[in-house]
Amino acid sequence: MMVDEWRRQTKPIVYEGGIHMPYSWTVGRTGSRFFIELRDNGRIMATRCTQCNVVWVPPRLRCPVCLRQIENDDWREVGPLGNLRHFTIVRYEQPAQPMKPPFAYGLIDLDGADRAIVHFILGADLSQLKSGMRVRPVFKQDRSGSFLDINYFTPVGEKTE
Amino acid sequence: MKRVAVVGVAQTRFERRIIDRNLADLVYEVTTGVLDDAEMSIDQIDNVITVSNDFWDGRTISSMAVMDACGAYGKNVSTVEGDGTFGALYGAMRIWSGSFGTTLVVAHSKSSEGSLPLITNAMFDPIYYRPLGLDAISSSALQAQAYIDRRGARAEDWAMISVKNHGNAKLNPLAQLPMDLTVEQVLTSRRIADPLRLLDCSPISDGACALILAAEDRVSQSKQKPVWLKGVGYAAELHYLGDRDLSQPQALTQAAKQAYRMAGISSPREQIDFLEIYDAFSYMESLWLEGLGFCEPGEGGKLTREGVTRREGRLPVNPSGGVLSAHAVLVAGLVRMAEVTLQIRGTAGAHQLGKARSGLAHGINGPCGQSHCVWILGKD
Numbered sequence: 224m225m226v227d228e229w230r231r232q233t234k235p236i237v238y239e240g241g242i243h244m245p246y247s248w249t250v251g252r253t254g255s256r257f258f259i260e261l262r263d264n265g266r267i268m269a270t271r272c273t274q275c276n277v278v279w280v281p282p283r284l285r286c287p288v289c290l291r292q293i294e295n296d297d298w299r300e301v302g303p304l305g306n307l308r309h310f311t312i313v314r315y316e317q318p319a320q321p322m323k324p325p326f327a328y329g330l331i332d333l334d335g336a337d338r339a340i341v342h343f344i345l346g347a348d349l350s351q352l353k354s355g356m357r358v359r360p361v362f363k364q365d366r367s368g369s370f371l372d373i374n375y376f377t378p379v380g381e382k383t384e
Numbered sequence: 385m386k387r388v389a390v391v392g393v394a395q396t397r398f399e400r401r402i403i404d405r406n407l408a409d410l411v412y413e414v415t416t417g418v419l420d421d422a423e424m425s426i427d428q429i430d431n432v433i434t435v436s437n438d439f440w441d442g443r444t445i446s447s448m449a450v451m452d453a454c455g456a457y458g459k460n461v462s463t464v465e466g467d468g469t470f471g472a473l474y475g476a477m478r479i480w481s482g483s484f485g486t487t488l489v490v491a492h493s494k495s496s497e498g499s500l501p502l503i504t505n506a507m508f509d510p511i512y513y514r515p516l517g518l519d520a521i522s523s524s525a526l527q528a529q530a531y532i533d534r535r536g537a538r539a540e541d542w543a544m545i546s547v548k549n550h551g552n553a554k555l556n557p558l559a560q561l562p563m564d565l566t567v568e569q570v571l572t573s574r575r576i577a578d579p580l581r582l583l584d585c586s587p588i589s590d591g592a593c594a595l596i597l598a599a600e601d602r603v604s605q606s607k608q609k610p611v612w613l614k615g616v617g618y619a620a621e622l623h624y625l626g627d628r629d630l631s632q633p634q635a636l637t638q639a640a641k642q643a644y645r646m647a648g649i650s651s652p653r654e655q656i657d658f659l660e661i662y663d664a665f666s667y668m669e670s671l672w673l674e675g676l677g678f679c680e681p682g683e684g685g686k687l688t689r690e691g692v693t694r695r696e697g698r699l700p701v702n703p704s705g706g707v708l709s710a711h712a713v714l715v716a717g718l719v720r721m722a723e724v725t726l727q728i729r730g731t732a733g734a735h736q737l738g739k740a741r742s743g744l745a746h747g748i749n750g751p752c753g754q755s756h757c758v759w760i761l762g763k764d
Contacts, residue, residue, distance in 0.1 A: 309529040315521070318499070319502055
């Protein structure tokens with residue numbers, strides 16, 4: 224058939240391209256307070272909903288369950304120590320990762336918080352990691368007010384540089 | 385409320401990289417395909433729902449790029465950014481509301497054109513978690529580990545799921561990855577992110593799918609036997625991974641309860657013959673079976689181990705080969721509905737099941753199944 228003939232004879236073209244799209248992400252006052260405390264004082268801040276009795280970290284302007292507004296007294300420091308809830312050792316490389324694999328991500332239950340945060344688990348022999356182990360944060364020396372001001376969490380007892 | 389049925393289905397073949405057809409070509413293919421399947425004309429389509437995502441398509445207002453191809457010229461058309469099951473939900477609601485008599489639902493994806501890790505990294509918020517480099521695979525690995533830690537799940541059972549679904553795909557000519565595998569091969573395949581290995585992960589796929597939905601008083605316009613939308617449910621959890629118990633898909637349980645109630649199902653194990661569910665990773669099939677209430681929490685692996693979920697078993701799960709055998713993002717949930725429809729019609733071909741009067745189709749959105757949509761389809 225004619226229609227099949229042109230299909231067979233036409234070699235498909237593929238364009239290589241990409242999109243670079245700059246943004247200026249607004250953090251909001253609630254997040255800003257979290258990052259300022261992290262940057263200036265090395266403290267991890269959370270917010271407590273007095274109605275649900277849940278300490279949320281990262282902090283929220285309102286409780287995501289009951290939508291109650293967080294008041295002055297509802298802010299508190301959590302951690303810095305915590306329990307490693309679950310972890311994964313990442314073994315593949317992709318360009319969004321800020322470091323080379325293998326490395327671990329963990330869900331960390333900080334002391335005093337009711338919800339976990341996700342962060343890197345490093346500074347230890349990865350094969351020795353266990354769910355439930357105690358971990359502590361290792362802060363960057365020069366902090367800029369970002370979630371990566373926490374370099375990573377490491378098992379308590381591990382020496383760090 | 386009017387009864388609504390699926391009266392037409394079409395799918396492309398799913399491939400790792402389709403280069404001889406662009407996005408619109410794929411949409412043309414399933415749009416004309418679904419009209420052919422129903423023996424309907426585009427004039428008999430009252431409105432159109434498309435399913436697309438700007439990041440995957442690499443352009444803004446991605447829906448508009450396929451308007452011509454989905455036959456929406458001069459029609460009311462709207463779009464869902466999310467899995468195709470949610471597109472079908474929007475399409476069905478437009479009929480249930482009385483606004484339209486028929487809806488064409490079309491989902492397309494060329495997952496191969498973009499970067500899966502970069503696009504799925506971008507589903508995490510840019511303030512806290514995106515800078516960590518998390519993506520669909522590493523976040524799911526955390527969920528898989530949570531499933532082990534909290535429920536005693538076993539990688540051996542997940543390997544059996546991979547073997548089963550890739551084996552099922554051998555009977556489905558549209559699947560991308562028909563494979564003869566052994567449990568040993570899955571368990572020794574390359575480590576990706578512990579506990580997940582290469583053969584626990586779905587592939588990157590290109591393809592499209594379309595359904596025609598029709599109100600009861602319009603189903604006779606199709607030459608196909610109607611397959612009825614008996615029930616639907618949908619629910620979402622909080623976004624941050626740390627806010628959730630990843631081993632307990634509570635949004636799925638809520639969605640399933642809604643769907644069962646609407647469909648008049650009191651015992652899903654007795655009243656549903658087979659399932660097509662969103663197994664983007666092997667562990668998801670057993671975790672979702674728990675969330676759907678087909679077994680107790682922690683017992684999902686047992687259903688696999690005992691052969692219950694095989695084609696020949698009491699409750700076949702993913703007889704098409706599932707998402708593990710073809711994963712066109714956004715399209716995959718609509719494919720689950722298309723596959724359930726074909727089975728209930730009795731026209732699934734080589735992978736036709738013996739008993740298929742009532743089936744369940746399921747789709748997910750967001751990291752680790754943040755939201756779920758559950759459909760019950762039936763013969764009458």
